[in-house]
Amino acid sequence: MNPELPNAQLDWDDQGRPYSRVFDDVYFSDLSGLEETRYVFIEQNRLKERFAALPADGRLVIGETGFGTGLNFLCAWQLFEEQAVAGARLHFVSVEKYPLTAPDLQRALALWPELKPFADQLLAQYVAIHQGFQRLVLDNGRVTLTLLIGDALEQLPQLDAQIDAWFLDGFAPAKNPDMWTAELFAELARLAAPDSTISTFTSTGWVRRLLNAAGFKMKRTPGIGHKWEILRGAFVGWPSETPAPTPAKPWFARPAPHNGERRALVIGAGLAGCASAASLAARGWQVRLLERHADIAQEASGNPQGVLYLKLSAHGTALSQLIVSGFGHTRRVLEQLQRGVDWDGCGVLQLAFNAKEGERQAQLAAAFPADLLHVLDQPHAEARAGIALAHGGLFYPEGGWVHPPALCQWQASQPNVQLLAHRDVLELRKVDDQWQAWDGDTLLASAPVVVLAGAAEIKRFAQSADLPLKRIRGQITRLAQTTESQSLATVVCAEGYVAPARLGEHTLGASFDFTSDDLTPTAAEHLGNLQLLEEISSDLVTRLHADQLDAEQLQGRAAFRCTSPDYLPIVGPLADGEAFNLAYAALSKDARQVPDVPCPWLDGLYVNSGHGSRGLITAPLSGELLAAWLDNEPLPLPRSVAEACHPNRFALRRLIRSS
């Protein structure tokens, strides 16, 4: 687990330029930051020609050490916008140990008026930038920025990407010797695409020699401004004297890139399906979204309010990493929606309702930065929440509530997505290179790629029947806002949750029933929810007049959550179960075996399911993860987290358990 990562500590000179206190160095050249960036990074990597040469479905992936003020990124984006054809895409992956705060970023970027159209878009999305992988989708998906927040030497080894051009930035080697190491350069080489190029503003001899030794062929070239010489180079191959990096295990390796028609069916129009459709559509795929109901978001994703609540671990588990990255991504997507009706960033207060919870919260507060979460004592918690409380708790200032159907609607209404309602897919058949979706004798639709996003219903398909998904019924209660309940200013959670009113109604949730198959709301569960409210705040019970309500008259709705045994979602390509067991049978004798047998993928079949009680946080980023698997792009999550969410994990565990 990373300790708390501080933001950049800056001083500003008399011309408004930022200077790093930690590194005792400038963020960009004294003379002209713009000219230097363009010369050192853009020209030396020949980006103008490379952007201009991209085909309509092409993309270029740039990697950078040291995002800083984002100047290099914005210059690259500006040039991409000028040179690349419509449909081409830019991926920019940058690692940053000390991210600027949003106000500092705004102040620094104000220096470059000509970049304003791009800087404004970046600033609008520069929210919830916390440790680990943070994906920002810009310009309707034409530009993707993946920030890896943390030390380059910790973050880059977790990256799964093929970088076409490296910007080696990161303060002068003499000021930042910990970063400019052979270990870092080996990572740049591991991640380099076959024709990758690289450039840096330094010409320091040992940097050049270490880069050469890592497999880059570096050349000195005339510099600019104060710089007499700089370095540029190309990746020529992994050096023969160094052991090659270990490839991904075959069951987690990337399927062969899809080269055919870019048409996909997504089955199920809840949060998972709508997110998958939007992520694919942003990459130029023509997506048909098949839903058995008359409209989107009629099942688990249909509640009036859901909570953006981060159930984290202080131990940096895969789930906890996924939650921090997923939360950031969802928060940024929500910036496109209407605050107050579609969502609200009112904060979430998790009450320390017993000693054990208080202890857990103290550990979390020590492990995460205060802008993500911090402890509030009881008086401060009351002041925040606007109601009387028996306890203090942990406050997530960027959390809040979401109207999930609004998020689904926004995603499903992106260009290239077509909703096909009243389509209940009962069976999938592969004919030649097409997957066909059938309802009895009726062929509903076909495409080379299908994404199964029907929550636990995906078990009805022979191809995904073995995935261990369970349904857990849950019911929410709708409570009319009263004059006194208007003071509720944040979401408050204990075992249940209650949100500030949306359109005159509070949502109170939620029950858990592991056995019932019936979705008719019951009075008993409304009573249970009122009990959860009592545990949150008896003052709020009074304000809502909830002690006078007749449970038989209460309104609400019930739906099924869909969970996996390890509580992680299931996202990625599907393999043929029987062929998988045969291919990797050796593991049942010795779990350390890695048979050199390619995974028997069900070509074109993908899953996005198992989002449990936190689909608002995990489903949108899972759409990005799925699209990255499918389009052979940089993964938006650490490799280990993507593997922890991989559909093959269960078949693999079954084989190993039998060893």
Ligand SMILES: Cc1cc2nc3c(=O)[nH]c(=O)nc-3n(C[C@H](O)[C@H](O)[C@H](O)COP(=O)(O)OP(=O)(O)OC[C@H]3O[C@@H](n4cnc5c(N)ncnc54)[C@H](O)[C@@H]3O)c2cc1C
């Ligand atoms: C009571 C309750 C409270 C919750 N509270 C929160 C919360 O506060 N915060 C949070 O983040 N999450 C919460 N969740 C969880 C969240 O709602 C889910 O994780 C999320 O909605 C799952 O989205 P999904 O798209 O996977 O599933 P769903 O929304 O269930 O969507 C699946 C869709 O697929 C369709 N479908 C299935 N099979 C087929 C088929 N064969 N053909 C055509 N269509 C098909 C279904 O009709 C459905 O529309 C809650 C869930 C419940 C039940």
Ligand SMILES: C[S@@+](CC[C@H](N)C(=O)[O-])C[C@H]1O[C@@H](n2cnc3c(N)ncnc32)[C@H](O)[C@@H]1O
């Ligand atoms: C000169 S600035 C980069 C300028 C930046 N590319 C721009 O366009 O504004 C160097 C950046 O590298 C970051 N950095 C330094 N050491 C690092 C490390 N070990 N890991 C990740 N980032 C690091 C610093 O925090 C700083 O933001």
